[in-house]
Amino acid sequence: MNEIKMYRELVKRDLAYIQHKGKLVVLFENNTASYFENRGSSMGFEYEILKEFCKDHELELDVRVISNQDNMFLMLQQGEVDLIACNLSVTNDRKKIISFSSPILHVEQVLVQRSADENSTTEFITDATQLSEKKVNVWKNSAYFTKLKNIQNEIGDTIYIYEENGDISTDYLIEQVADGTIDYTVADKNVAIINQYYWNNLDISLPLSFKQKIAFGLRKNTPKLKAELDSWIENFKKSDLYNYLKYKYFELPSTAKLALKSTNVSGTVMFMNILKSKTKNKPVEWQLVAAIIYRESRFNPDIIGLGGAYGLFQFMPQIGAKFGVFPNSGPEEQIEGGIRLILKNYSLWPDAVTEEDRIKFTLAAYNSGASHVHDARALARKHKLNPNIWDGNVAVMFRNLSNPEYYNDPVVKNGSARGAHTVGYVYDVFQQYSHYKNTK
16 A cells, blocks of 8 residues: 555544444445445445444444545544445554454455457466566555555566556446456455456456455544444354355355356246236337346346346345335246336336337336436436437446546436446347347
C-alpha cells in the first residue's frame, strides 16, 4: 500500500452508544462480496453476516454504500459509520490506524485476465514472473498494489502498475478486463469467483498470494464493540448458516454456470405449450417469455443460481414471493408468476416507446431492475440522447452505469449497475426471442 494517512480519531462511540441509538451504521462497497442490489433484493456475503449480527442484538442495520474507497478510513474515524464491511484484507499498514474483527474469510489474491485464446494479442499469464513489463490496473491504496510491488521486487523486473483512484471498484476493473479495455487486474478470489458468473471469458487460476484474512474494520477506541463482534463471529462461523452463505456466494455461482451449459430438452416442448396458453390475449408474446427462460435457466425448473435465485425465471426469494412463486412451486406456477413480472416491467414505459424498444427496456429491467433503466433514461436525456430508444441511446448510458463518472451523476438515483452485462443480456435474449419468432 503506497499511502495510508493517520487520521485523528474524532469520536468515541462504543457498543453502549450503538445499543442506545438502536442501529449499527455500516459502510459497504457496492460489489457482490460486500453489498449489492439484485432484482430488488439486498444481497452480499458481508451484508448477510451483519444482518444476522444485528438481528441477534436487536439493532437496525443502517447500510451506507461508499462512493470512493479512498475515504473509507476517514469516514470511520470521524464517526460517519461504526464499521467497514468492504471485503477488507487485514494488513499491518491498516492495523496501524484501525482495528479488525475476527476474520470472516481467508482468501488468496488472484490475477484476473482473459481466458487463453489463440487469437488474443495479450499474453496469458501462468506464472507471476511473466508479469514483467505487463500493465496491471489496481486501486492505489489496496492490498493488491502492495502485493504487486512485492512481486516486482521479487522478480527483479518492472511491472507497470496503473494506480486507480478509490472511486474505481474492483468489479469495474474486472469488467474492463472482460471487455478488453485493460489486460490485467488483481482481486480477492471470493470477488473474482462471483464475477466469473457474469463474464464467460475470465480466468482467475493464478494465485498471487497466500490466503489472507478478510475482516470488518473498526475504530481502535471501540474495544467493547470489537469484543462482542469477535465473540459473535467465532460462534457464527460454527453455524450451518455461515457455511450456507459461503456456498451461496462462492461455490453456487460456479455450479449454476455449469448447469446453464445444458438445456432441459425433454421439458422444453411441454413448457412451450404452457407458455402459449398462459400468454394468450396478453401483450407479451410466448416467444419473449421463452427467450427469458432459456437465458435464465435453460428450461430447468429446479436450478438454483447466484444468491439463491431459483426456478425457470431465477426469482430472488423476496421477489418470487410477491408474484406467488416459491422454491417449491411447480413449473406452471413459476410460469404464471414469471409472466406477471414481465408484464409489470412491460407496462412501465411511455406510449412513445416502440414495441421493439419496449421489449428491450423490459429485458433490461428484468435483468438489473427497472430503477436502473430509469437512471439510464435520465442520463440519456441529460446527454441529449433519446430516452425512448435502447440501441445507441439508453443502452450507451446503461453501459456507463458501472463507471463512477456516470453513476455519481445527480440524475442517477440508484447507484451503479453491471452495465455491460445487462446490455449484453438484452442483446442475447432479444436474439433468442427473434430466433423463436422466426422458427416455424
